[in-house]
Amino acid sequence: MHANASGWTRVFLVGNPDCFLGALSFDPLKDRLEKTLRNWKGLPAKGQLEGVKVAWVASLSEAHASLYAARDGAKLIFFVQAADLTILGKLELDEMTICRWLQTLVRN
Numbered sequence: 001m002h003a004n005a006s007g008w009t010r011v012f013l014v015g016n017p018d019c020f021l022g023a024l025s026f027d028p029l030k031d032r033l034e035k036t037l038r039n040w041k042g043l044p045a046k047g048q049l050e051g052v053k054v055a056w057v058a059s060l061s062e063a064h065a066s067l068y069a070a071r072d073g074a075k076l077i078f079f080v081q082a083a084d085l086t087i088l089g090k091l092e093l094d095e096m097t098i099c100r101w102l103q104t105l106v107r108n
Contacts, residue, residue: 013089022060032058034105036069037098040076049079
């Protein structure tokens with residue numbers, strides 16, 4: 001994520017800086033990520049991706065990718081879905097990583 005002075009945050013797929021996912025104001029994006037990380041054990045699943053029940057996290061402007069989250073045992077999985085509905089990537093976080101992400105978000 002790269003925020004400009006006005007807080008507009010451009011989001012890229014980790015490990016592939018050329019894959020622009022979209023953008024959103026920093027505060028709503030931070031709030032949605034923080035809420036998902038804090039409540040990951042009780043996510044309100046509203047749909048399915050790849051056979052997994054997922055909860056919506058955020059929809060990004062410009063490139064129109066969407067972020068979804070799912071609980072898989074002791075892990076939180078983030079799904080990145082492109083505007084054409086293809087899955088661009090998945091990111092699995094264990095409990096220790098979830099805590100580190102929360103600490104980082106709270107500091108910003």
